[in-house]
Amino acid sequence: MRATAKICGLSTPETLDAAIGGGASHVGFVFFPPSPRTLTLEQAAMLAARTPDTVGRVGVFVDPDDELLNGAIAAGRLSAVQLHKTAPERIAAIRARLSGIEVWAAIAVKTRADLDPARRLHGIVDRVLYDAKTPDGASLPGGMGLRFDWTLLRGFNHPLPWALSGGLDAGNVAEAIGTTGATLVDVSSGVERTPGTKDVDKIAAFLKAVAS
Template identity: 60%
Template structure:
């Protein structure tokens, strides 16, 4: 089986970045959403981002960003990937991709098969679709809440391009998630935390080990 890519999202310290890199993460997520407990200010990003080695991709997680914010955060974090987690329409996603020249991911909130189908509207606009659990109406956060959706919805699903799985993953269930969905990339945040926004280096290592054994 081809190696499954691993994104550890919401890292805020040099210690946890080192742990993710050491464990074999292919991507590190830097969260730029102010309401998140994993939020990184541009100044803080400038301190910890240089710790990420060149072979690990830096992913900036943003929610409905304007162009000025995009420019500032791309520079501050040295981003290689922009992950959009808001209400960005396909046209806006395509415009960000063209404007920045970076790889762009779009999170697709999933609860039913119809939600998966709706992701097809982003074909050609986004480089990768990240299927995440749909949060409750009125939730303060668009993701990172430890929720999962019915993974069997992805069994046999034919995405229009590259995709990944997020939402409710942890060291104990990620192998099952990969088995059911065939996900080529898995994305974890709260599942490797000891408290909201506090990453656990042992859980990071356990998560990456579980993926590597798939």
């Protein structure tokens, strides 16, 4: 099965268009104020209006409250919500009140044991996102250019559809796909000039590497 890609943390029309034009299956809009990639609801609405319905619009959140979720879902016309650092009970509550919107949960990985929480999310989420575990005390749950040992995923019996994230870029994504068998990869900092500033050429190169 051919791999596809989500370009996350988009914030400008030019970089959004580069992602869509390059063949991204999903685009990510961040709703987390400490992140340099965070969007206002007005920015999200503008970007959503440029995004065709054939491309998934994924909102990225860190343990959000209902007010933020409701506003972002409406403004961003979200097809999925991606939850970081959110307890399974809260994820289940969010899932119960959403209709027609996928729920993804990020799992921070450093060791093989870190994969086990995916099993507890079966029936609660539609997809898990394996991301590199950030250092203790880090202000962001991801988007820091960190990667984990991809061989940890070899032989793992995935209980759910999944995506691979963490430290990916045009130079290593082919290796990552080959090592893990990922059919969806997620990139943010790997296609940036500086934190929060995407680069259209890096987006194009990343998507070309995924397609190859």
